[in-house]
Amino acid sequence: MKKLLASFAALCLLVSNQTIFAQTEPLISPRPLTLETARGTFQLNAATTIIAAKSLTTEADYLKDKLSAAARLNLKISSTSKAANHKIILALEQNLSATAGKEGYQLTVNATGVKITAAEKAGLFYGIQSLLQLITQQENGKNVTIPFVTIQDKPRFSWRALMLDEGRHFKGEKVVKQLLDDMAMLKMNVFHWHLTDDQGWRIEIKKYPELTKIGSKRKDSQLAWRSEKRSGKPHEGFYTQEQIKEVVRYATERHITVVPEIEMPGHATAAIAAYPWLGTTGEKVEVPVTFGKFKDTYNVADPKVYTFLEDVLTEVMALFPSKVIHIGGDKVLYDQWKSSPQIQALMVREGLKSPADVQIWFTNKISEFIASKGRRMMGWNEIMGGKVHENIDEKETTVKEKLNQGTIVHFWRGTTDMITNAASKGYDLVNSYHIYTYLDYDYKEIPVQKAYEFNPIPEGLDPKYNKHVLGSGCQMWSEFIPEVADMQKKIYPRLAAYAEVGWTDLSRKDYTYFKNTMKLIEAHWKAEGVDVAIVDYDAKTEETKQ
Template sequence: MKLLSNSRYKKMRLALLIFSFVIMNAHFILAQEKVQIIPQPSSIGYGNGTFVLKDKVTINASEGLQNEVQFLSALLQKGFSKTPKLVKKGIGILLKIDESLKDKLGEEGYTLSVGRKGIYITGATATGVFYGIESFRQLLPVDFEFEKTYKSVKIPFIEITDKPRFPWRAFMLDESRHFKGKEAVKNILDQMSMFKMNTFHWHLTDDQGWRIEIKKYPKLTEIGSKRRDTQLSRKSEERVGEPHEGFYTQSEIKEILAYAESKHINVVPEIEMPGHATAAIAAYPWLSSMGVPQEVSVTFGKLDDSFNIADPKVVTFLTDVLDEVIKLFPGEVIHIGGDEVNFKPWEDSRIAQDFMSKNGLETPIDLQIYFTNQISNYIDSSGKRMMGWNEIMGTDIHEDDGKTSAEAKQKLAKSAIVHFWKGDLKLINEAVEQGYDVVNSNHWDTYLDYTYERTPLSKSYAFNPVPEGLNKEYHYRILGTGAQMWSEWIPTVASMEQQVFPRLAAYAEVGWTTLENKDFERFENTLKLIKQRWKLMGISFYEGD
C-alpha cells in the first residue's frame, strides 16, 4: 500500500475539516430554521436533538413566580387540554429567579435552555422569566393554543440568552378621538406582551373626549365624554351623523391596570395640558383661556382654546385631577401632553398678560414652560416623573407663521422626560446634551395612523431611536421608542388593527433587538408564522406589500 506524503496528508486533513465545518453549518442552518422568534433574541445556540414536550409535563418554579406559573399553565392547558402539575423536582419545565443574572441581563433579560433534561427558563426577576415564557411560546406550533389537542410537541435543543436594547418599548392608544373599550385594550396588551413591549401609553383626554372618571369633577365624563357628531374626513364639513361617547370608570381602569401588571406592562396615562383642553372646558367653562363656552369638539386638529393657566383656580383643578390619576396609576411616569398649544388666547387675555408681566415671562412659550415646571414639580413630589411631547422644551416645532418664535428664557425642569415626535432631529441631540432623558417617537417613523404607503413595514423596521451621529456618551439618555395609534380617522377596532398589525411586531424588534441582530428578511419570514397566529386569534391585519 502506498503511503501518503506528509504534505498530501495535511491537505486531505484540511479538506476533511472544511467538509465537517460545512456539514455542521448545514445542521446549524436547519436547526435555526426551526426557531423563529419576534423580537429576535440576543443570541441563540443550537444543539443536536429535540426535547419531547408531553401532555403530562410538570412545572417546577421558584418562589414569587405565581403569576408566571399561571400564565404558562394556561398556555399549556390550551394545547394539551390538561393542566400541568406543579412539582418540586423532575424532568419538565423549570422556572427560576436567579438574581445574580441582573448584572449581565438586567431586569428584563432571561435565559431559555432546552435539553435532554427539560426546559429551563431563568431570569433575574419575574419579568425576565415571563419574557422567557413568551419566547418559549413562539417555539410551540402555531395552532397550539387553538382547537387542536396535542399529545406531544418536539422542541429543538437550544440555548437562548436575551435582553432588551432599550428600557422603554411603548405602544400608544388614543381613545379620546375614538373610544375602543376595555376588551380592545386587553387584546392590545396581549399582543404587546407576546412581543415583550413593556409600556402602554394611554391617551385619555383631548378636545374630542374626556375618557377617565375623575370623582371630584363628575362633569368631565357626564359632559366631556360625549360629542354630538364627528368630522368625516380631513378638512371636511361632512359629519358622520351620529354621536360618539365612552369613558372608563376608575374601577374599570383598575381592572385594566391589574391585567397589564400580569403581563409586566407599565401603563402611562396621558392627561393633556395646557392645550387640547376643549372637552374639559365644555364641562367646566371657567377653565377657558378665551372666556367663552365650548362644546366637545366634533372636528380634529389644533384648536383655539386652552386651559387658562394664569388662573390659580385652573392650576388647582389640574393638580386635583393629577391627584386622582397619581393615586390610580402605580407606574413611575405621568404624561401631560403639552403639544400644539395655541398661544393667541393667552396673547389676547388680560389675565394671562398680567400674570406674565408679574412673573417676568416674556413670551407665551415661557408661560407654558413656567406652568409645565409647576406641574413637573408637583408630579415629582409624588415620587413620579412628568413626561411630555417635545414642545415642552420651548422650541416652536410647527412654525405655523413661517418663522420660529422667540427663544424661550425659561428652562424645562431636568427631571422631565422629553417625548420627541416632531422637528429637526438635532433637537434630540440638544435635549440629551442638556441632561434630559428622551423617548424618540419621530412621527415620520412611528405613527400608526399613517398609511402603509407613507410608512411601510420596512420603514417601521428600519427605524433607529438613536439619531445618527449622536455621541455615544449620550446614548443611555435615549430611553427607547413608542408607536403611536392616533385615532381621529380610525373609528373601529377592525380599522385600528389594520393600522397596528403587522407594524407593531416591527416596532417591538426596534425596541428590543440590537442593530447587529436585525435582519428584515429573517423578520419577514418569522412574521408569516405570527400572521397565522393572528388569523387564529381573529385579529385583522394589513396584508399588502
C-alpha cells in the same frame, strides 16, 4: 381569555411548519440577542411539571394556561423539583442582573427539560414568550416538542411602547386587553394611554363628574381631514375608575406599565366644555365634532386651574402605579394667551418673554407637583420650546425658561437636532419621530420595512448621550379611525416591526428573518380574530391592500 388561548393553540399548530422557511435558527419575534441550537428536541407530556417558587405563581399560572391551550396538556405546578424529572423550571437568579438587567433572561432546552432564569420576574415572563414561540406540535396533538436551544436575551431599550388615542374615538376595555396580550407576546412593556383630548374626556374623575357627564360626549364626528362630511351620529364613552383598575391589573400581570396621558395646557376643549372657568376666555364651549388644532387652553394664570389639575392628577396617580405621568403639551395655540390680560400680567410678574416661556413655566409647576408624589413627568417635545410647527411664529417659541431637569421629553416632531440638544443637556428622551412611528399614517407613508428600520438613536448623536434615549413608541392616533377593524389594520402587522425596534440589538436585526417570523405571528393574530392588513413586506412605499 378562552378565545385568546385557543388562538395561541392554533399558532402552535402552525409553528410546526417552521422548517419550511429554511432558517438556521428557530423563529422568535423579537429576535433574541444570542440563540444556539443543538440536535434534538424535548417532548412535553402529561408527566411534565412546571417548577416555580410560590412567589412566581402569576408567571407559572400564565405558562400553564398557555400550554393547556396550545398542547392540550394540563401540567402540574410545584414549588419543589425533587419529585419531577421531566420539568420546566422558572427561577430567579440575582447574579444575572449584571448581564441580563431587569428584563433579560436565559432559556435552555435540553434532554433534561426546560429552564428559564432571570434576575427579575419580567425577564422570566419574556423567557416564557420565547418558549411558547418555540413549541412545535403535530396536528394530532400527540407529539409536542421544543427544539434544543440555549438563548441569552435582553432588550436594547427599556421603553418599548404602543400608544392608543381614545380621546378622539373610544374603543373600550375588550379592545385594550387584546392589545395588551399582543404587546406581551412581542415583549413590549409600556401601554401609553391617551385618555383626554379636545374631542373627549375618557377617564372618570370623581371630584369633577362633569368631565365625563359632558366632556365624554360629542354630537357628531368629522369623517376626513378638512372635510365637511360628518358621521351623523353622536360619539361617547369613558372608563370608570374600576375599569381603569382592571386594565392596570391585567397589564401588570403581563409586565406592562400603563402610562396615562392627561393633556395640558392645550387639547383641553372637552374639559373646558365641562367647566368653562378652566378656559383662558371663560367662555362656554362645546366638545368639538371636528379634529385638528383648537385655540382653547387652560388659564394658567388662575390658581383655581392649578387646583383642578392637581386634583385630577391626584386621582389619576391613585389609579396608575406608573412612575411616569404624561401631560401631553403638544400643539398649544397661543392666541388666547396673547390676548388675555391675566396671562399678560403673569408674563410681566414672572419675567416670561414668550408664550412658550409661559408654557414651560406652567409645565415646571405641574412637573414639581408630580415629582412631589414620587413620580416623573413626561411630555411631547413642544414642552422644551423651539419651532416645532411651521405655522407658528418663531418669536413665540423662543425661550429663556429652562425645563425642569427630571422631565422626560417625548420627541415626535421637529428636527432630530432637537434630540441631540435635549440629550446633551441631560434630558431623558423617548423617540417617536412621527415619520417613522405614527400608526394612523398609511402603508404608503410608513411601510413595514421603514417601520422596522427605524433607529431611536439618531444619526450623529454622540455615543456618550445614548443612555438618555430610553426607547421608542408607536402611536395609534384615532381621529379618523372610529372602527376597531380599521384600527387593527393600521396596527397589524407594523406592531411587530416596532417591537423589534425596541428589543432587538442592531447586530441581530435581519429583515429576511423578520419577514419569516411574520408568517407565524400573522397566523396567530388572524386566529385571534384580528383584522391584519395585507401588505407587501418588501415595498419601500405602498398602499394597503384590503
